[in-house]
Amino acid sequence: MAAPAQLKTGLSTTTKLLGILVAGAAVAVALGVYANAHTPTHEKPYTLFFSGTIQLKVWLATLALVLAGVQLLLAARLYGKLSIPRQAPAWLGDAHRLIGTAAFVVTLPVAYQCLWGLGFQTASTRVLLHGIFGCAFYGVFVIKVLGVRVKGLPNWVLPVAGGLVFAALVAIFLTSSLWFFTSSSAPRPLF
């Protein structure tokens, strides 16, 4: 499988791997540069049915994490790390793609308000880490997507990239939504 793809593209595995790593890093850095260079608007462009933009962001980030958790389970079944159900359905891979896409799309309104409205901030360690993890999330997501599309990569690339996407999302959740849910000084109401 790997050899024909390499012949087709004419690129070595190392070159492909470096290529997708550079692409992911470029996306993460570009988002950070934009957030730092762009003058924050401090506007809250949408709330949907929530009481405020912060509540919207907190719950969408939570939904993204829940979907990512489902992704983790589906991936574990795809890789045979789980044996439930005993016979993996044929649609499992497509379900993994669908839920992953949904989780990603759910993060976009959150990231938009963060980047456009707030920018890259260093006011506290939590906020600084949140910004770094946010940029890193989209970087490793690009690596994951390219890892699926580019043939001939080592087998460990996808699970590692997927694990990093999940880890970045967990870190984002811990530095935002969890703080919102647990900090007595966070704004209320919850919804």
Place this chain on the structure above:
Amino acid sequence: MFRRVVNAIEVLAVVAVAVFIIMLFANEPGSGGAAASSPGGMIFSANCASCHGANGEGAIGPKLAGVVVPAFPNPSDEITFVDHGRGIMPAFATTLSAAQIRDVVDYTRTELGK
């Protein structure tokens, strides 16, 4: 059939990413920003508005417009609060000069929300 649906949704996701990128660069801020003509207003926009809202209406941090004077009748108490912070409110004594803190405190007391 299911795969076609997934493919279509992935295409929509790519469109969403394109809209996301365009909006980042094309969507200029409206008139909701803090008045940044005064030194205090500019300091507020750069350091305070992300938590307290562009017009001090409150967001992650509490509302400031119209409430700081009753909360801190003496301006020096508000300056001390901004200097040292409390809870999630960062201490600004290390990032802003004394003059800047005086300016932004004055802004929150006289111009914010007007």
